Amino acid sequence: MANLILILGDQLSHQLSALEGADKDNDRVVMAEVHDEASYTNHHKKKLIYIFSAMRHFARELKQEGWHVHYQRYHPDNPEKSLEAVVSKLAAEYKPERLITTECGEWRLHSQISQWHEHLGIPVEIRPDTRFACRKQEFADWAKGRKQLRMEFFYREMRKKTGLLMTPEGKPEGGQWNFDSDNRKKWSGKPPAPAPFRVEPDSVTREVIQLVEEYFPDHFGTSEDFHFAVTADQAQAALEHFIDFALPCFGDYQDALSDHEDWLFHSILSPYLNTGLLDPTDVCQAVAQAWYSGRAPLNAVEGFIRQIIGWREFVRGIYWLLMPGYAKENRLNNQRSLPWFYWTGETKMRCMHKAIDATARNAYAHHIQRLMVTGNFALLAGIHPEEICDWYLAVYIDAFDWVELPNTLGMVMHADGGYLGSKPYAASGKYIQRMSDHCQNCHYRVQDATGEKACPFNALYWHFIDRHRDDFANNPRMAMMYRNWDKQPDERRRAILSRGEWLLANLEEL
Numbered sequence: 001m002a003n004l005i006l007i008l009g010d011q012l013s014h015q016l017s018a019l020e021g022a023d024k025d026n027d028r029v030v031m032a033e034v035h036d037e038a039s040y041t042n043h044h045k046k047k048l049i050y051i052f053s054a055m056r057h058f059a060r061e062l063k064q065e066g067w068h069v070h071y072q073r074y075h076p077d078n079p080e081k082s083l084e085a086v087v088s089k090l091a092a093e094y095k096p097e098r099l100i101t102t103e104c105g106e107w108r109l110h111s112q113i114s115q116w117h118e119h120l121g122i123p124v125e126i127r128p129d130t131r132f133a134c135r136k137q138e139f140a141d142w143a144k145g146r147k148q149l150r151m152e153f154f155y156r157e158m159r160k161k162t163g164l165l166m167t168p169e170g171k172p173e174g175g176q177w178n179f180d181s182d183n184r185k186k187w188s189g190k191p192p193a194p195a196p197f198r199v200e201p202d203s204v205t206r207e208v209i210q211l212v213e214e215y216f217p218d219h220f221g222t223s224e225d226f227h228f229a230v231t232a233d234q235a236q237a238a239l240e241h242f243i244d245f246a247l248p249c250f251g252d253y254q255d256a257l258s259d260h261e262d263w264l265f266h267s268i269l270s271p272y273l274n275t276g277l278l279d280p281t282d283v284c285q286a287v288a289q290a291w292y293s294g295r296a297p298l299n300a301v302e303g304f305i306r307q308i309i310g311w312r313e314f315v316r317g318i319y320w321l322l323m324p325g326y327a328k329e330n331r332l333n334n335q336r337s338l339p340w341f342y343w344t345g346e347t348k349m350r351c352m353h354k355a356i357d358a359t360a361r362n363a364y365a366h367h368i369q370r371l372m373v374t375g376n377f378a379l380l381a382g383i384h385p386e387e388i389c390d391w392y393l394a395v396y397i398d399a400f401d402w403v404e405l406p407n408t409l410g411m412v413m414h415a416d417g418g419y420l421g422s423k424p425y426a427a428s429g430k431y432i433q434r435m436s437d438h439c440q441n442c443h444y445r446v447q448d449a450t451g452e453k454a455c456p457f458n459a460l461y462w463h464f465i466d467r468h469r470d471d472f473a474n475n476p477r478m479a480m481m482y483r484n485w486d487k488q489p490d491e492r493r494r495a496i497l498s499r500g501e502w503l504l505a506n507l508e509e510l
């Protein structure tokens with residue numbers, strides 16, 4: 001008897017475990033654009049366009065390969081508003097033997113799907129997602145008994161396991177595991193950053209753009225100038241574009257920020273990796289090959305591979321290890337609301353304006369904008385983790401709960417008490433000045449901590465250090481900050497704290 005095979009919007013891989021061993025003639029693939037998934041947060045318009053268009057292209061490819069595909073297009077009047085409703089209707093119609101799916105990337109939906117068998121009256125087979133280098137159980141085994149989890153050690157295990165950048169003798173290529181110290185250059189405009197890879201929207205994408213404009217007009221961001229890849233072939237071309245034009249400088253300028261360039265030397269591959277258009281191992285192998293063939297330096301190639309088999313796998317492991325409690329963590333007891341300028345970009349802080357404006361236009365900001373600008377500000381300002389997590393989940397094209405949540409709640413907000421990072425990435429304006437050219441165009445003065453025009457990051461940074469003394473004073477990696485703070489004259493400390501208090505009470509004015 002036939003099975004129903006459910007494929008979700010971030011599972012657009014022909015090698016998906018749910019499709020393994022399936023019978024093309026009899027089984028039926030189900031894909032659906034449903035209200036509940038499109039509306040559980042204020043998804044950026046470009047994120048909705050990307051996912052719907054990539055789904056439609058994937059369904060078309062499946063049909064061309066001879067699969068029977070039931071595809072539900074989004075319409076607000078569709079009676080089936082949830083995936084469960086779609087699947088229930090089809091189960092009643094086709095009476096399949098079972099529903100087969102690949103485990104999804106989000107606790108919310110995972111807990112729902114795990115209960116479906118009770119309502120559907122058929123077994124629901126949830127298969128492991130094999131598109132990661134590290135299985136969930138493997139990560140849990142690695143984490144067992146460790147007081148703190150450190151990405152660097154996990155990453156070395158993944159290097160050994162995958163063989164990426166390993167010599168035949170089992171040593172790391174170049175004699176080091178990590179070349180991060182080479183990857184902290186400021187970018188002064190040279191060498192010029194390559195234009196991002198572009199795909200002009202075809203008729204399928206244009207139809208989806210209209211749909212999103214019609215039914216999601218109030219969602220964040222703009223649909224203008226949509227140019228992301230929406231098929232695996234196009235995503236492969238995006239990977240080749242990255243290797244040819246950006247990878248050689250990826251390492252050097254990985255931490256840089258620019259007032260003029262949105263994308264710098266980043267790969268812009270996260271949407272494709274997270275939805276299955278690209279396979280992470282294939283991507284890493286192609287990038288490693290660029291080093292072996294002399295097309296890119298080792299600091300760039302190692303740095304890039306570490307982001308994928310290191311950070312990406314590590315945050316996923318943490319997510320599944322600690323959910324659902326993880327999402328509720330707030331160890332620094334932050335209670336402030338997210339300032340409205342996160343949605344409008346209307347702030348006099350140049351670095352924040354630039355990062356939010358790029359986010360609204362592109363549904364993308366690179367890692368350092370997310371971590372050291374918008375994230376750093378939320379940390380220093382004591383924003384409630386749930387509010388800032390919801391913002392990151394909404395505004396980025398690559399945002400899926402399993403990867404967004406640990407990055408925001410753990411890496412940025414330190415709300416998990418240091419499980420993911422050994423110290424908070426808190427920084428004053430000095431860091432942003434060192435890594436960017438924003439400050440010279442800013443209303444505020446980066447060299448000042450007090451006074452009306454003083455850079456808000458400065459007083460907020462010291463206020464953060466001061467108010468969290470109990471949380472961090474004993475952390476050896478923070479000791480120097482406390483020594484610097486404690487040696488300031490009392491009067492100066494009082495003035496900075498008072499400016500910090502004013503800023504915290506007037507966040508919306510900044």
Ligand SMILES: Cc1cc2nc3c(=O)[nH]c(=O)nc-3n(C[C@H](O)[C@H](O)[C@H](O)COP(=O)(O)OP(=O)(O)OC[C@H]3O[C@@H](n4cnc5c(N)ncnc54)[C@H](O)[C@@H]3O)c2cc1C
Nearest residue numbers: 266267268269270307311312366367370371398399404407
């Ligand atoms: C607050 C915050 C929220 C984030 N939310 C997301 C998110 O929702 N989805 C997401 O994919 N990434 C997220 N990241 C990680 C990272 O910022 C993005 O993966 C990266 O900016 C994507 O752009 P890129 O493809 O050009 O990356 P590149 O800089 O070119 O890096 C290459 C790849 O490495 C991976 N990678 C790099 N850093 C990380 C990381 N910290 N965690 C996981 N993977 C990483 C990505 O797959 C990325 O495509 C977040 C980071 C922060 C600080």
Ligand code: SF4
Nearest residue numbers: 349351429439442455
């Ligand atoms: S002065 Fe402060 S607020 Fe302005 S760009 Fe520099 S770091 Fe950002």
